[in-house]
Amino acid sequence: MMNELVRRDIFNEIDRERQRQDAKWGFPRNDLGVTDWATILTEEVGEVAEAALMFQFEQAPVDPLIKELIHVAAVAVSAIEHYGRGGTKEQGHA
Numbered sequence: 001m002m003n004e005l006v007r008r009d010i011f012n013e014i015d016r017e018r019q020r021q022d023a024k025w026g027f028p029r030n031d032l033g034v035t036d037w038a039t040i041l042t043e044e045v046g047e048v049a050e051a052a053l054m055f056q057f058e059q060a061p062v063d064p065l066i067k068e069l070i071h072v073a074a075v076a077v078s079a080i081e082h083y084g085r086g087g088t089k090e091q092g093h094a
Helices: 004-024 034-057 063-084
Strands: none
Touching: 004 034, 034 063
16 A cells, blocks of 8 residues: 555645646646647657656666656646636637
């Protein structure tokens, strides 16, 4: 079973990444629709796959893989925050 302190540290890393994303891109992103969020998330998942291959087959360190997994989680949280704000489908809200 995962130690609660470790889980809290992971969530803190995801939150720091969310803050970095907001500083870079702004929030809320009303210019993004559902397909935009899916595209951004898919791009991040692709980076996870690349880092996983490097880790498994080229003895790369695990840190880049962890970093990309945090990016995936942060983008997913951002999309959840975005849709949680309400609005119309035309604005990219559910």
